[in-house]
Amino acid sequence: MTEAASSVVGLHSARIPSAFFSAHARVVDFAPSDLYDALYASHQLFKLRCMRGTLHIVPLAFAPVVHAATLRARLGPSKAALRYLGIKPRHLARAKDRLIEALSDGPKSPKFLCAYLAGYETTAARTIIKYLWENGTLCYVNTSETWEGESRKFALTRTQYPSLCLNAMSETSATAALVMSHISAFGPVSVEDVVWWCGMSKRRVMDVISQAKSDLTYLTVPGIGDSLLLSTKHVDSLRDRSALAEPWVRVLAHEDPSLKGYFSTRNRYASARTAARLFNAIGEARASVVVNGRVVALWSWDRQARHARPQFIGSASATCHRMVVQECERVAERFRHREIFHQQCSTSA
Structure with missing residues (x-):
């Protein structure tokens, strides 16, 4: 499961069934329970909002990369919503302590957590929960008994995934790792492909590319484009046509x-x-x-x-x-x- 998620830098999972079908296309003898077990039993995978603000399932070791590289963009709207609702830092700190208390014995539903934040209207409570989810204090858990369904819960990240440190990387280092991972997984790609997929500005992407020239090869693919980027380590594999022999x-x-x-x-x-x-x-x-x-x-x-x-x-x-x-x-x-x-x-x- 981790190899499948790593091969495409995360499985898109905004729709519940999507990650299951994506995994099936890449894992031999895949069963729906394999994905759930990797997320919530063996903790090999982690689900979070990241590239383009959408939900992805990534290998646990790669979660700090996508988290740090996209955190600023994701926190911006949540911070603006908190300000609009008049929720000051001291209020947020108290609400965070309350939620940590509520989650001390396991995952809870958003409805339960909103009720636990007594004194806050539902909109304010949901905004606080979303902010703490975005910054990594909380994590997503689905306890549905069917692969098509969702029973959304939130848990404390440090409890649910004790070996994970989401804030282990700087934004600069994480951005470089994310851009290079995309080129490695999807190359040959255009700069526009990378910018689109990462959800970053072209300037941020080009800063990484300019500093990694020795690790990249530019090539032209007829019918697709010029000046496409490929990880230099994959040049020889691109020449190998044996994998294309069978339909x-x-x-x-x-x-x-x-x-x-x-x-x-x-x-x-x-x-x-x-x-x-x-x-x-x-x-x-x-x-x-x-x-x-x-x-x-x-x-x-x-x-x-x-x-x-x-x-x-x-x-x-x-x-x-x-x-x-x-x-x-x-x-x-x-x-x-x-x-x-x-x-x-x-x-x-």
Whole structure:
């Protein structure tokens, strides 16, 4: 599980099912319980808001990188909301102490925590909780018994993940690590791809690139772009075409990292016509099926019939059609049961 999350610098998880489908596309013999266990039993993974302010699941050791690199951007709106509500630092400190007390015996629901902050209106209480989640005092826990569902709780990060120190890195060091990780995982990429995915200014990204010239190779990929960035250590692997010998198919999740990792070079996997259907009105990548590196279909999960239903974009050969249908059937078989059998963390109200 950690290798799968690391290979794409985190699994997008704003929608609950997305991380499960993304993991299935990358982990042999994946079962939904594997992801829950890695999050809440073995604590190999950690879920937090980071790049572009969206939820990702990352390896525990990489959590300080994405946290520190994106913290300033994420805390800004929360601080503004606290000021607007008249919540001063001394009020926040007292509320934090109250929440630490409430969470001393395990995770609690937002409703419980809001009620515990007696004297604060619901909006103010939620704003305080969100701020403490953003700064790393609190962490997200899902105690649902189904892989499709959410029973949101918050826990103390230091209790739930005792080996984790989210504030172990400076913003500068974390930014460099995040930018280079994206180039390593997704290269060859354009500067615009990196800026988009990291959710940072072009200046911050270019500062990192300019200081890492010896570790980067610039190249041109016909039909995709010029001056693309690739980690120098991956140049030889790019020349190896043996991995492309056999046809392959993957069923990708909504906002799957393999699609979300690019912006200006999305033509590598989708034509303009395909992209018009692949991305929705707010720029989210719909759930799709990729054959030999190109998007050939969208798909949806039928929660009642427990089936993955493909919808082809344009014409498809008989071989391509068969591959897509068979892979959708394999996905349906793996996710047919709603329940998760896993060792859950202790929970309270």
